[in-house]
Amino acid sequence: xxxxxxxxxxxxxxxxxxxxxxxxxxxxxxxxxxxxxxxxxxxxxxxxxxxxxxxxxxxxxxxxxxxxxxxxxxxxxxxxxxxxxxxxxxxxxxxxxxxxxxxxxxxxxxxxxxxxxxxxxxxxxxxxxxxxxxxxxxxxxxxxxxxxxxxxxxxxxxxxxxxxxxxxxxxxxxxxxxxxxxxxx
Numbered sequence: 347x348x349x350x351x352x353x354x355x356x357x358x359x360x361x362x363x364x365x366x367x368x369x370x371x372x373x374x375x376x377x378x379x380x381x382x383x384x385x386x387x388x389x390x391x392x393x394x395x396x397x398x399x400x401x402x403x404x405x406x407x408x409x410x411x412x413x414x415x416x417x418x419x420x421x422x423x424x425x426x427x428x429x430x431x432x433x434x435x436x437x438x439x440x441x442x443x444x445x446x447x448x449x450x451x452x453x454x455x456x457x458x459x460x461x462x463x464x465x466x467x468x469x470x471x472x473x474x475x476x477x478x479x480x481x482x483x484x485x486x487x488x489x490x491x492x493x494x495x496x497x498x499x500x501x502x503x504x505x506x507x508x509x510x511x512x513x514x515x516x517x518x519x520x521x522x523x524x525x526x527x528x529x530x531x
Contacts (some may be wrong), residue, residue, distance in 0.1 A: 377498040383427035384415040389500040390435065397497060398425055399432040409411020433501040443493045452479040 380389060390396065390412050398420060399405045408420025418428050456479030460472065513528040 377500045383430065383501060383503075386415055386418065386433065386501055387415075390433070395436055397432075397434040397502075398430055399434075400425060401429050401431055401503075403431070408505035412465070430501070431503050434497040435500050437498045439498050441488050444489075444491025445484045446487070448485065449480045450483070451487070452481065452483020455479050458492060472517075476502065476527035 358375060380386060390410060390413060392413060394410050395407065396418075397405050397407050397412060398418065406420060406423060408423070410418060412419035412424070418427075419432065420423050420429065453476050454473035457480070460475050515526045516527075517524050517526050
């Protein structure tokens with residue numbers, strides 16, 4: 347017995363849905379830094395640990411003790427807005443989000459694999475595939491999120507240099523096909 351026509355759209359869209367589920371958190375996390383120093387209070391609060399880079403390029407790590415529209419104070423040192431080139435905040439990714447994304451991706455992959463067969467899967471086969479693929483996906487997602495720690499720019503002064511950037515763009519001409527890589531710092 348072949349797979350029903352109603353199940354085919356799920357199989358076709360399952361890999362696309364899995365890719366979207368995996369990419370959405372990355373898009374949400376890619377928040378741009380605030381446009382002005384006065385907006386820092388929308389991203390930071392007293393007690394946060396931050397890295398402040400001054401106008402001379404020196405970086406100071408500390409806990410925020412005061413945050414005003416025109417200055418930020420870390421322990422004993424106060425930085426005026428005009429003297430701040432960049433402020434970064436430590437980012438810890440929740441293991442729960444990675445687990446849930448991995449679970450959803452694994453279940454979608456299991457559905458895609460089941461849909462490739464020539465017979466209709468039994469209820470036990472569907473549950474087994476969901477548990478197996480979902481469990482593996484959840485474990486991989488939790489492992490990846492457990493390793494993600496980093497710093498995210500929350501403020502960058504106009505004209506201040508940011509970290510290195512890598513851009514990748516496709517190149518397609520009648521005679522050439524490939525990728526253009528641009529690295530700037």
